[in-house]
Amino acid sequence: xxxxxxxxxxxxxxxxxxxxxxxxxxxxxxxxxxxxxxxxxxxxxxxxxxxxxxxxxxxxxxxxxxxxxxxxxxxxxxxxxxxxxxxxxxxxxxxxxxxxxxxxxxxxxxxxxxxxxxxxxxxxxxxxxxxxxxxxxxxxxxxxxxxxxxxxxxxxxxxxxxxxxxxxxxxxxxxxxxxxxxxxxxxxxxxxxxxxxxxxxxxxxxxxxxxxxxxxxxxxxxxxxxxxxxxxxxxxxxxxxxxxxxxxxxxxxxxxxxxxxxxxxxxxxxxxxxxxxxxxxxxxxxxxxxxxxxxxxxx
Numbered sequence: 001x002x003x004x005x006x007x008x009x010x011x012x013x014x015x016x017x018x019x020x021x022x023x024x025x026x027x028x029x030x031x032x033x034x035x036x037x038x039x040x041x042x043x044x045x046x047x048x049x050x051x052x053x054x055x056x057x058x059x060x061x062x063x064x065x066x067x068x069x070x071x072x073x074x075x076x077x078x079x080x081x082x083x084x085x086x087x088x089x090x091x092x093x094x095x096x097x098x099x100x101x102x103x104x105x106x107x108x109x110x111x112x113x114x115x116x117x118x119x120x121x122x123x124x125x126x127x128x129x130x131x132x133x134x135x136x137x138x139x140x141x142x143x144x145x146x147x148x149x150x151x152x153x154x155x156x157x158x159x160x161x162x163x164x165x166x167x168x169x170x171x172x173x174x175x176x177x178x179x180x181x182x183x184x185x186x187x188x189x190x191x192x193x194x195x196x197x198x199x200x201x202x203x204x205x206x207x208x209x210x211x212x213x214x215x216x217x218x219x220x221x222x223x224x225x226x227x228x229x230x231x232x233x234x235x236x237x238x239x240x241x242x243x244x245x246x247x248x249x250x251x252x253x254x255x256x257x258x259x260x261x262x263x264x265x266x267x268x269x270x271x272x273x274x275x276x277x278x279x280x281x282x283x284x285x286x287x288x289x290x291x292x293x294x295x296x297x298x299x
Contacts, residue, residue, distance in 0.1 A: 060124060064158050068208040082214075130157075133240040141236070153237050155205070163189070196222070205218060219234070264279055
């Protein structure tokens with residue numbers, strides 16, 4: 001009884017802290033290399049919007065921050081700006097430059113955490129690839145907005161950035177524990193904090209008036225079978241998330257084969273088939289080979 005009361009008290013404190021973080025959170029901080037690239041571009045006489053869009057598409061923090069501004073009341077398009085291209089067309093150079101400078105001022109960590117930067121750079125690579133894969137899947141499966149799905153895939157782990165920045169000591173320990181125990185990170189977050197990075201990311205994006213389909217895909221990208229409103233979007237991002245991890249880590253073939261088998265027998269695979277993509281071990285391998293070529297071209 002005492003243990004249960006202590007756990008409830010801890011969960012209550014964590015939720016109070018999270019609410020405070022969410023209330024004060026105004027922008028995702030940008031990693032230094034991206035900030036430098038953006039500032040140089042904004043100050044260049046040869047500035048082109050297509051160059052800015054290219055940078056946005058390589059960084060989930062920048063993309064989320066731009067979508068926030070584009071969907072703000074100031075532009076009168078709350079919830080209606082559905083892609084990075086559309087957002088960039090609404091913002092002028094001054095707004096983009098101010099956004100970059102404000103984001104660049106925010107440090108990722110309150111204390112030195114070099115391992116945190118390495119982790120978040122890997123997370124960024126995974127997010128970019130997830131976005132590209134989601135866009136390809138949307139084209140392959142048909143019927144859904146490929147640019148919105150690219151955005152959803154790109155920012156699906158936005159909550160990771162927030163949690164890593166505000167809870168790095170406990171969060172990094174959880175990352176190590178997840179790898180050592182071969183457990184899902186989002187489930188361990190729920191146990192420790194009472195919420196997951198997916199839920200945190202969705203809460204921020206909903207607060208910023210990001211379209212419902214994107215928020216739903218972010219919230220449910222680990223368990224789209226629970227998504228009652230935006231399931232086609234969350235299913236594609238769920239599959240793209242898995243494929244991205246697979247494509248970025250092929251160092252242990254046996255472990256990868258085991259993970260593929262697990263996915264093919266999961267509720268997520270049933271949903272992928274429901275929305276038009278036939279899954280077998282053979283076409284899975286063929287499709288990832290096809291993705292390798294397409295994402296290299298996109299990169």
